[in-house]
Amino acid sequence: MSFIPISHPAIGPEEQAAVAAVLASGQLAQGPQVHAFEAAFAAFSGAPHAVATSSGTSALHLALLAHGIGPGDEVITTSFSFIASANCALFVGAKPVFADIEPEAFTLDPAAVERAITPRTRALIPVHLFGHPCDLTALHALAVKHNLALIEDACQAHGAGWQGRPVGAFGTACYSFYATKNMTTGEGGLVTTADEALAERLRLLRAHGSPVRYQHESLGYNQRLTDIQAAIGLAQLPKLPAWNAARQANAAALSARLAGCAHVRLPVVRPGANHVFHQYTLRLLGRDPDGTGAGRAAAVEALRAAGVGTGVFYPLPIHQQPLYRGLGYTDHLPVTEAAAREVLSLPIYPGLTEANLDHIAGAVRAL
Numbered sequence: 001m002s003f004i005p006i007s008h009p010a011i012g013p014e015e016q017a018a019v020a021a022v023l024a025s026g027q028l029a030q031g032p033q034v035h036a037f038e039a040a041f042a043a044f045s046g047a048p049h050a051v052a053t054s055s056g057t058s059a060l061h062l063a064l065l066a067h068g069i070g071p072g073d074e075v076i077t078t079s080f081s082f083i084a085s086a087n088c089a090l091f092v093g094a095k096p097v098f099a100d101i102e103p104e105a106f107t108l109d110p111a112a113v114e115r116a117i118t119p120r121t122r123a124l125i126p127v128h129l130f131g132h133p134c135d136l137t138a139l140h141a142l143a144v145k146h147n148l149a150l151i152e153d154a155c156q157a158h159g160a161g162w163q164g165r166p167v168g169a170f171g172t173a174c175y176s177f178y179a180t181k182n183m184t185t186g187e188g189g190l191v192t193t194a195d196e197a198l199a200e201r202l203r204l205l206r207a208h209g210s211p212v213r214y215q216h217e218s219l220g221y222n223q224r225l226t227d228i229q230a231a232i233g234l235a236q237l238p239k240l241p242a243w244n245a246a247r248q249a250n251a252a253a254l255s256a257r258l259a260g261c262a263h264v265r266l267p268v269v270r271p272g273a274n275h276v277f278h279q280y281t282l283r284l285l286g287r288d289p290d291g292t293g294a295g296r297a298a299a300v301e302a303l304r305a306a307g308v309g310t311g312v313f314y315p316l317p318i319h320q321q322p323l324y325r326g327l328g329y330t331d332h333l334p335v336t337e338a339a340a341r342e343v344l345s346l347p348i349y350p351g352l353t354e355a356n357l358d359h360i361a362g363a364v365r366a367l
């Protein structure tokens, strides 16, 4: 069997034809394809407005600016994420504050969030990590009680839901269309919101504060998506529901094959969660008693030798990154730090065959 990579973007003839058509049209930068993609994604996610951006990072950056977050403000988020989830607060001069996570779903612990709220807190950025939604009921209630912006980092959670509602229905939501995500535009991002005025601020912020060409009302950036990228997104979006269902079926199949395996703890789907399995992330138990990471590194190598690609998302929590240590962060977040030592993600993308799933599970069992 050939090597099974950790991720594999699904680009087919539809994407290729869509890109060729844009190239032939001569309209390459933000134009009709971007607007059509925004309308399609808004309809898909159930949000009234969608504003496409150049990346998930820029979606988060602009969302904070549009909510008026800035110097002196505190933004509570998770340290167990990609660094953009926290850096967006630094971009606008605000202070990221880290709350610990819940051990099963790896998502923000609402009780820890509540303990971290101060008079300076202005926003919460929960991350639907690996495609598993946060406890949006509790986090939304906290946001309402303390008058905080709720900015969902849905960069890994296209199509996920909580208690029957899509993610994004609870606040402002930011998506990434990076190449490994459940759907892609190569690079790209998007913000959804129910607030028309916020959407308008986002449109200005992404294009140099310019409502009309060469008229600039406010400070903005160039964080636009291109029509080439949007055409890929338009071709991908109709396939996303089937891809998410395939990821969920692959996850169920892997969990069934790994049931009872004593050296791993399998991923959970909490009641009320529609988990879209951007990653299938398990914990390796008892492999790393000295905390050096050598045990996990050996497992990664054994799986690679068996033809199975893996990912470690994320080996170093954000608060322990050199950037944050340099900023004076000394937090101790025990649940986050244990997760960072133990997690390992297996291939889960839609194109996996039954034979691939057997092979992956066999290799994990043999560890």
Ligand SMILES: Cc1ncc(COP(=O)(O)O)c(C=O)c1O
Residues within 6 Å of the ligand: 055, 056, 057, 058, 081, 082, 084, 085, 127, 153, 155, 156, 175, 176, 177, 178, 187, 188, 189
């Ligand atoms: C949780 C999370 N937040 C933010 C981002 C940033 O998205 P991008 O890489 O598109 O800038 C990513 C993706 O890489 C992510 O996984």
